[in-house]
Amino acid sequence: xxxxxxxxxxxxxxxxxxxxxxxxxxxxxxxxxxxxxxxxxxxxxxxxxxxxxxxxxxxxxxxxxxxxxxxxxxxxxxxxxxxxxxxxxxxxxxxxxxxxxxxxxxxxxxxxxxx
Amino acid sequence: xxxxxxxxxxxxxxxxxxxxxxxxxxxxxxxxxxxxxxxxxxxxxxxxxxxxxxxxxxxxxxxxxxxxxxxxxxxxxxxxxxxxxxxxxxxxxxxxxxxxxxxxxxxxxxxxxxxxxxxxxxxxxxxxxxxxxxxxxxxxxxxxxxxxxxxxxxxxxxxxxxxxxxxxx
Numbered sequence: 001x002x003x004x005x006x007x008x009x010x011x012x013x014x015x016x017x018x019x020x021x022x023x024x025x026x027x028x029x030x031x032x033x034x035x036x037x038x039x040x041x042x043x044x045x046x047x048x049x050x051x052x053x054x055x056x057x058x059x060x061x062x063x064x065x066x067x068x069x070x071x072x073x074x075x076x077x078x079x080x081x082x083x084x085x086x087x088x089x090x091x092x093x094x095x096x097x098x099x100x101x102x103x104x105x106x107x108x109x110x111x112x113x114x115x
Numbered sequence: 116x117x118x119x120x121x122x123x124x125x126x127x128x129x130x131x132x133x134x135x136x137x138x139x140x141x142x143x144x145x146x147x148x149x150x151x152x153x154x155x156x157x158x159x160x161x162x163x164x165x166x167x168x169x170x171x172x173x174x175x176x177x178x179x180x181x182x183x184x185x186x187x188x189x190x191x192x193x194x195x196x197x198x199x200x201x202x203x204x205x206x207x208x209x210x211x212x213x214x215x216x217x218x219x220x221x222x223x224x225x226x227x228x229x230x231x232x233x234x235x236x237x238x239x240x241x242x243x244x245x246x247x248x249x250x251x252x253x254x255x256x257x258x259x260x261x262x263x264x265x266x267x268x269x270x271x272x273x274x275x276x277x278x279x280x281x282x283x284x
Contacts, residue, residue: 012217028177029184047185048169048212051178052221073176074184 002061005085009093017043018053018063019079019087025066027074028054062086117157118144125267126197126226127274129168136166140201149193164201165210170226172196187212196229216282223282227275234268241265 011019021034031054032045054077057063062083068076079087124132136146139156141163148155167187171178172195179189186206190199200212213219241261248254 012215014215014218027184028181032185044209044214046209046212046214046218047182047187048167048171048222049214049218051171051174051181052218073180075175075177 002082005082005089008060008062008086009089011086011090013043014045014049014053015057016087016090017045018050018057019083019090022063022077022079022083025068025076025078027068027070027076029074031077057083117155119153119155121152122154123152125271125274126170126230127271127278129170129197133166133168136199136201137164140164140166141204145201146190146199148191149199163204165204166190166199166201167210167212169198169200169212170196170222171198172225172229174198182212220279220282223275223279227272227279230268230272230275234265234272237261237265237268 017035017039018031020038021031026034028047028050032047032050035043035045054063054075058065058077061080063077064080066076066078068074122132122135136154139146143158143160143163144156145159145162145164146154146156146166182189182200186208187200187202190201192198202208202210204210213222241258244254244258244261248258
């Protein structure tokens with residue numbers, strides 16, 4: 001029995017980006033490249049970190065293997081319905097964290113040029 | 116020309132071993148084989164590698180393919196659990212196979228689980244040996260050996276625990 005999407009929240013930074021990158025079917029290295037791109041080079045993932053995360057996420061049914069035959073030994077993955085819900089929930093959580101802090105940060109003078 | 120060096124590292128010293136292999140490589144000696152505490156190096160002054168070791172049991176082909184795609188060359192594996200990788204020092208990618216604390220901890224926990232299982236079987240052996248105690252020289256000898264190994268494991272497990280705690284600070 002898979003866990004409820006709420007039980008995965010909050011996600012680690014690595015997991016969040018892996019799930020975002022699996023909006024399309026990708027293999028391991030493809031995920032590393034995409035994560036680096038969508039995080040604007042901020043997140044560089046090591047293969048040890050990624051391999052461990054993929055195994056765990058697959059077991060938790062957040063992602064699933066995709067049937068792709070590239071003639072190589074690579075494994076391809078994509079999000080499951082559960083995975084889509086998890087990443088959406090985390091996005092909502094992060095948005096509300098930022099929204100709730102907006103006025104306060106302005107007061108603190110954190111926002112240099114207010115709009 | 117190559118050389119070999121004898122060194123003893125506990126599994127909990129995996130980072131010290133990585134640092135040593137990387138430093139040897141900086142001096143032009145590149146690790147390629149391990150056997151019974153003996154490290155084999157081949158000489159090439161023109162390259163330099165960063166070495167990293169991953170502990171992972173039951174890995175598949177996709178595992179090695181992923182490292183290869185990410186520019187990590189598989190050097191050798193030890194008891195199918197410790198996998199040595201290296202990447203050229205001038206590669207632009209990151210030089211760590213574990214890029215965050217969470218995953219580094221998980222790898223240490225996997226290691227801890229295996230050594231805990233061995234530790235428990237050693238305890239069972241020690242108890243069995245004590246139950247068969249007859250006071251002969253062989254009894255002293257075998258109990259002494261098993262007991263020393265148990266002490267070594269106590270040290271190993273407590274070091275692993277410290278490392279896990281360090282990451283979880």
